[in-house]
Amino acid sequence: MRYGYQSQWFGKEPMQQSVTTVADRLLRALRRKREGFPFRPLLFIAHCFGGPVVLKALLEAEQDENEWPGIFVSTTGLIFFGTPFRGAGGMKQMEMLEAARREY
Structure with a gap:
């Protein structure tokens, strides 16, 4: 599945939406x-501000398994390109989620 959104966060006409939204x-x-396959493995590939979006989504999925069944526990990989994590290379999934939890 490919997921996209309006991503002009800065400039003359920035989008009026948040990472949370x-x-x-x-x-x-x-x-x-x-639907019907809630535990199919997930691999997220995110670019730029998609990284914080994925992390926020995973935080929510981890905190409310009933609302978002299978999403957190089925995440088998995270690939980030050009994301604003300030050198978060080599972090384990839970370490990355804890860092995101502190941020959000």
């Missing part, structure tokens, strides 16, 4: 697509 929309789209 986009993460919620991502979770809703995943829930619809995974």
Whole structure:
């Protein structure tokens, strides 16, 4: 599944949406697509501000398994390209989620 959103966060006409809003929309789209297969493995590939969106979505999925069944526990991989994590290379999934939890 490819997921996209309006991503002009800066400049003359920045989008008026938050990471939380986009993460919620991502979770809703995943829930619809995974209906009937809630534990199919997930691999997220994110670019730029998609990284914080994925992390926020995973935080929400981990904290409310009933609302977002299978999303957190089925995440088998995270690939980030050009994301603003300030050198978070080599972090384990739980370490990355703890860092995101502190941020959000």
